[in-house]
Amino acid sequence: MSTILWLIVILLLTLPVFLLVTGISNDAVNFLHPAIGSRVASRKVILAVAAVGLIVGSFFAGGMMELVRQDIINPAGFSLYEILVLFIAVSITNVIILDAFNTTGFPISTTITLIFSLIGGALAIGISKAFGGGGLAQYPGLINTDSLFLILAGILISIFASFIIGAIVQFFVRLIFSFHYHGRYNTLFALTGAIAFTCIFYLSIRQGDITGEGTQWILDQSLIISLAICFAVTLLLFMLSAFVFKAEVPNIVVLAGTFVLAMSFTSNNLVNYIGLPMTGLESLIKFLRTPGASIDDFGLAFLNTEWSQTRNISDWAYILLFLASGLIMAFTLFNSRKLQSVTNMEVYLGRQSPGSERFRPTPLSITMVRGFLRFYSRIENSAPPRVRNYVASRFELPESGREGYPDHIIYFDSLRASVNLIVSSLIVALGTHFRFPLSTTFVVFMVAMGSSFADRAWGRDSAVYRLSGVLSILGAWFITAISGFLGAFVFTLLIIKGGIWVALVLFVAMVITLWQTTRAHRRKWAEEAAVIESNFIRTNESLEWISEAGRSKVRASLLEISKIYVMAVDGLMHENVSQLREAVNKIEALQKNIRNFKAEIFNTYSSLPEESQDSGQYFVQILDYLTALANTVAAIAAPACEHMENQHKTLTEAQKSDLTVILDEFTAFINFLIYLEKERRSEALADLKKRQNAAITLLEEYRVEQIRRIKLGKGSTRVNVIYMEIIGETKNLLLYSYSLYQAICDFNRKLPQGRK
Numbered sequence: 149m150s151t152i153l154w155l156i157v158i159l160l161l162t163l164p165v166f167l168l169v170t171g172i173s174n175d176a177v178n179f180l181h182p183a184i185g186s187r188v189a190s191r192k193v194i195l196a197v198a199a200v201g202l203i204v205g206s207f208f209a210g211g212m213m214e215l216v217r218q219d220i221i222n223p224a225g226f227s228l229y230e231i232l233v234l235f236i237a238v239s240i241t242n243v244i245i246l247d248a249f250n251t252t253g254f255p256i257s258t259t260i261t262l263i264f265s266l267i268g269g270a271l272a273i274g275i276s277k278a279f280g281g282g283g284l285a286q287y288p289g290l291i292n293t294d295s296l297f298l299i300l301a302g303i304l305i306s307i308f309a310s311f312i313i314g315a316i317v318q319f320f321v322r323l324i325f326s327f328h329y330h331g332r333y334n335t336l337f338a339l340t341g342a343i344a345f346t347c348i349f350y351l352s353i354r355q356g357d358i359t360g361e362g363t364q365w366i367l368d369q370s371l372i373i374s375l376a377i378c379f380a381v382t383l384l385l386f387m388l389s390a391f392v393f394k395a396e397v398p399n400i401v402v403l404a405g406t407f408v409l410a411m412s413f414t415s416n417n418l419v420n421y422i423g424l425p426m427t428g429l430e431s432l433i434k435f436l437r438t439p440g441a442s443i444d445d446f447g448l449a450f451l452n453t454e455w456s457q458t459r460n461i462s463d464w465a466y467i468l469l470f471l472a473s474g475l476i477m478a479f480t481l482f483n484s485r486k487l488q489s490v491t492n493m494e495v496y497l498g499r500q501s502p503g504s505e506r507f508r509p510t511p512l513s514i515t516m517v518r519g520f521l522r523f524y525s526r527i528e529n530s531a532p533p534r535v536r537n538y539v540a541s542r543f544e545l546p547e548s549g550r551e552g553y554p555d556h557i558i559y560f561d562s563l564r565a566s567v568n569l570i571v572s573s574l575i576v577a578l579g580t581h582f583r584f585p586l587s588t589t590f591v592v593f594m595v596a597m598g599s600s601f602a603d604r605a606w607g608r609d610s611a612v613y614r615l616s617g618v619l620s621i622l623g624a625w626f627i628t629a630i631s632g633f634l635g636a637f638v639f640t641l642l643i644i645k646g647g648i649w650v651a652l653v654l655f656v657a658m659v660i661t662l663w664q665t666t667r668a669h670r671r672k673w674a675e676e677a678a679v680i681e682s683n684f685i686r687t688n689e690s691l692e693w694i695s696e697a698g699r700s701k702v703r704a705s706l707l708e709i710s711k712i713y714v715m716a717v718d719g720l721m722h723e724n725v726s727q728l729r730e731a732v733n734k735i736e737a738l739q740k741n742i743r744n745f746k747a748e749i750f751n752t753y754s755s756l757p758e759e760s761q762d763s764g765q766y767f768v769q770i771l772d773y774l775t776a777l778a779n780t781v782a783a784i785a786a787p788a789c790e791h792m793e794n795q796h797k798t799l800t801e802a803q804k805s806d807l808t809v810i811l812d813e814f815t816a817f818i819n820f821l822i823y824l825e826k827e828r829r830s831e832a833l834a835d836l837k838k839r840q841n842a843a844i845t846l847l848e849e850y851r852v853e854q855i856r857r858i859k860l861g862k863g864s865t866r867v868n869v870i871y872m873e874i875i876g877e878t879k880n881l882l883l884y885s886y887s888l889y890q891a892i893c894d895f896n897r898k899l900p901q902g903r904k
Contacts (some may be wrong), residue, residue: 153443156232157432159655160425163239165476165771166662167421170246172202172477173487175417177255178572178592179409179493180481182565185495188399195481197403201410202481203474207467208415221266224449228435230273230644231448235424236651237272237639240658245631251665253489255622257587258420261632262435268633272640283737303587307622310575311590318567320839322603325563326542330396337397338386344570346379398562407570412576413588414474422473460717485673486666494593496602497617499559500545513616521608543604563601568596592823593621674860701745702770702892703822706885708738709777710818713779713881714811716785717874720792721804728789742778746771766895773888780880787870797864802857803871806850810878813843817882821889830893840886847879 179201183194223231242261249256325333382404389395435446480487496506528536572592597618600606606614643651711733719727746768799807817839824832851872858868 152530153432154544155648155652156236157429158429159236159651160232160432161698163236163243163655164425164473165337166243166658167239167246167425168473168476169480169484170250170662171258171417171421171592173250173479173484174255174490175258175413175589176477176481176484176487177491178408178588179413179569180491181494181498181592181596182568183402184491185498185559186399186402186562186565188396188402188562188565189561190399192482194403195405196406198410199478199481201407202414202477203471204468205411205414206418206474206477208411209584221270223243226273226448227444228431228446228448229443231429231431232638233648234266234269234273234636235428237654238262238269238636238652239424240654241269241632241639244563244661245628245635247486247662247665249628250486250490251669253486253493254621255490255494255589256621256628257303257589257625258414258417259587259589260625261628262420262423263300263632264629265632265636268635268637269640271633272637272644275643276644278385292367303590306575306587306590307594309599310572310594311601313575314567314571314595315602316598317571318564318599318602321563321567323539323542327545327561327563329398329563334390334397335387337401338383338390341386341397341401341404341566341570342379342383344401344574345382345408346375347574349378350375360844373685396562398566401566402562402569405566405573408578409569409573409592412573414477417588418473426469427643432874440569473687486669489669489673493617495559495619497614497621498596500561500564500603505610507613507617507620509612510616510619513612513619516615517611560603560605562598564599567599568592571595571599590625605618670694699825699892702774702888705742705774706737706777706818706822706888708734709781709881710815712738712785713781713878714815716781716788717807717811720788720870720874721807723792723798726791728785728792731785732782732789734787735778739778739782742771742775746775760818766891769891770888770895773884773891776884777881777888780877780884784874784877787873791866791870796866799867800857800863800873803854803863803867806853806869807874810847810850810875813846814878815883817843818885821885825889825892828896830896833890833893836886836889838880843882844879847875847882850876 164250178197180194183189183197184191188194189197221234222230226234241266242258245261246256324336329337386397386400390397431446433447435443438446468510493506524729531539572588572595575591575595576588600614639654642654712731715727715731715734718724719731817836820839821836823829824836854868854871854875857863863871
């Protein structure tokens, strides 16, 4: 083969690995979040179950390969070289888009990304043909518009259908079982679980092409017997788990459902990762077996026939390819931190308990929540009181619903997780059965959000934030469609005009991008892990935690406040806009961190024993002062940043000289405070007060001197205002800092003996 063909083969063999890693990092949330959110087992056990499902499901993905062979594009309209260029450009585009959203933790639709990338790339080839004399009128022949619109309509409908089905099923399931189902309803759980898995089994055995003859024999000869055996076996297993091993049937259903949904997911979605490169390799093999063929004129009409009839690779080779794909995805499950970020995002949006919110409310989310509350109020008022009371009793949360978890966090119970898994599995399996490329992300995510909504997980304190998050993710899906279209369009044109060497350059750029985003995500993950670890609370040792880890948290926050203060003032003095922006970002992150920390303290405070109440309230007071300190620094950093961004005049030399001294005095004061707190030097409170008074006296002197300068007309009005604001806010920082240390001393004095 020529050098060009060798490069194409290398790209077609390498790109699937990147597609599998980035694709499963985003899509694994579809089958992992129910088990991880309900915590039915350790994370390693859940990942192992899902990994087996991925490997098994990869052998049933053959039938879906027609998606990229004839359902979206018409291969007969391309030459071999054109379609190889298209596949390479689309694959590179998809890897970059998927990795970008993985880094931010947003779940997106790989199906939507693939479809619109193919459309954009095909348009680029159509334009190239037009300029080559072929005319743009050929473009409609490159895209199968009939099947395309059917697919897009199905995906759009699935958004609303999945949400509604998930909400309806969850409402009636909760109405039957309530939240107090543990140790009860085992027979009913076993029966419903067996029926659900029998339905999924029926749909699953009709997916496969790898075991075509055996599957067809089952369908034609022994369908009823096979379904009866499946029902009996699953029912027996569930009953044994409940009555012999005393296991919770919903927990078993969640684990088994994780396996089934992972298998259904792979059989439906594997085409999104390896479909393009496999089709390209098949076409190349067909070309090499055709004597005298030219890569620029070689026709691809054979790709429009049935996939199983046009295999140019042996069955064993396909089996090995599918197995390798399953193994790569399984390996990624255990090693991808970006996968964990995406999973955490979806689990957060569906969690039952309130807590810190990641999204800010939008006018649309506020309007939708307000409208729903009015509608719900009318429905509730029109229902008979007996019905209202019965429904309310079924949705009452247990008083100790979080017992048994070492960090007191359970996002939702195994009953809702079971609904998410079974409903999602049935919808995805139905789509695969009819060779309909559903977006599993749309289906699973919207089922989960529908069940969360019906389960009253979106309370009035969290609904606008959760809905804003859902709308943001839905918007991100449509952004991926536009990005995929434009990216593939540009990349395809570049490769057509510059040759396959441009594709190699794009591939290298893609690898560099992945490396950079991985480094950035690793830093972000480490910061988030530090926050989670610092907020880790154990009820049995809550007072000890407050005393040790809490004090450490306060010291770290004080040190961060001091650093940000210095960054803001120094950035203003030296007109460093980037430093000021960094200070604003850091203080916003710190404010959020303190709010989350305070929320965790309140949760722990409710579980403190009576003898610990007095000391607990002093620590809440400490956090109030810490919040005031952070807000005060924000009141310095934000105006300073705005002042420099608007290109206003800089500080005068006299003002800079004053602020230099103030910086030294303030940092020395905070460092002394941190030292006293770390050494528990409560008796040194008077020394700290002397330092505070000396610093405040210095600030007053500078204030008086600045008033004199203003009378002399020195400095612009805006500069003088921001300087005086810094003086005033610095004084507040000193006052709050001293009050905070007083509260620390009070807290230490109130600690029970033996816990200091």
